[in-house]
Amino acid sequence: MRHIDEIIIHCTATRPDWWKSKSAAQKVREVRRWHVDVNGWSDLGYQILIDRSGKVIAGRPMERAGAHTKGHNKQSIGIALFGGHGSSAGDNFSDHFTKEQEDALRRVLADLQGRFPIKKISGHNQYSTKACPGFSVPSWLHDKTVPPMRPPVSDDVRTSRRQSSTMKATAVTSIAGAGGVITALSSLDPAAQYIVLGFSALAMVGLGWIARERLRKWAAGDR
Ligand SMILES: [Zn+2]
Numbered sequence: 001m002r003h004i005d006e007i008i009i010h011c012t013a014t015r016p017d018w019w020k021s022k023s024a025a026q027k028v029r030e031v032r033r034w035h036v037d038v039n040g041w042s043d044l045g046y047q048i049l050i051d052r053s054g055k056v057i058a059g060r061p062m063e064r065a066g067a068h069t070k071g072h073n074k075q076s077i078g079i080a081l082f083g084g085h086g087s088s089a090g091d092n093f094s095d096h097f098t099k100e101q102e103d104a105l106r107r108v109l110a111d112l113q114g115r116f117p118i119k120k121i122s123g124h125n126q127y128s129t130k131a132c133p134g135f136s137v138p139s140w141l142h143d144k145t146v147p148p149m150r151p152p153v154s155d156d157v158r159t160s161r162r163q164s165s166t167m168k169a170t171a172v173t174s175i176a177g178a179g180g181v182i183t184a185l186s187s188l189d190p191a192a193q194y195i196v197l198g199f200s201a202l203a204m205v206g207l208g209w210i211a212r213e214r215l216r217k218w219a220a221g222d223r
């Protein structure tokens with residue numbers, strides 16, 4: 001097995017709906033045909049491809065160096081995302097690729113990092129003036145923020161006076177919010193009403209929790 005310590009991300013530069021009715025395997029075969037028949041390469045340039053649906057397909061065998069990034073193929077793995085047509089290097093991942101692709105790519109990266117001593121994950125555009133893969137890989141990797149399970153409780157409330165006015169404001173917002181929901185609900189069909197009511201109940205529980213936490217802190221003298 002060759003030494004692998006880098007992953008380089010690419011896109012196929014196809015339109016979002018390119019070959020939409022075809023399977024991921026068929027699309028991969030078509031890209032392989034471009035690389036072999038048109039470019040005259042020995043095989044598909046990338047080792048891994050990720051379809052719009054998030055489906056991951058193997059390309060060139062991992063033990064063989066790819067043909068995807070000039071001067072950086074020997075120790076790297078090339079991953080291509082289907083899509084990216086008309087993209088620029090500074091676009092966001094979500095401008096050109098699906099959530100399913102994002103989840104799949106993060107899974108694939110984690111898997112490869114577990115199997116090889118990966119030192120760097122980069123985008124083709126870091127090695128060439130091309131837009132490929134159509135976003136900044138370092139920023140995308142850095143932005144891996146998991147939304148908090150609970151809304152953060154503001155800790156900038158220092159005095160009991162400000163505390164109580166904030167709590168009143170929270171209560172008023174809740175009541176006003178509930179009124180608005182009930183008015184809006186009557187215009188929806190019954191199924192949608194249940195869904196909206198379910199989410200509203202969750203929101204109320206969340207607001208109740210915030211209020212309770214604030215009160216608890218206030219009572220504990222954390223003013
Ligand atoms: Zn590329």
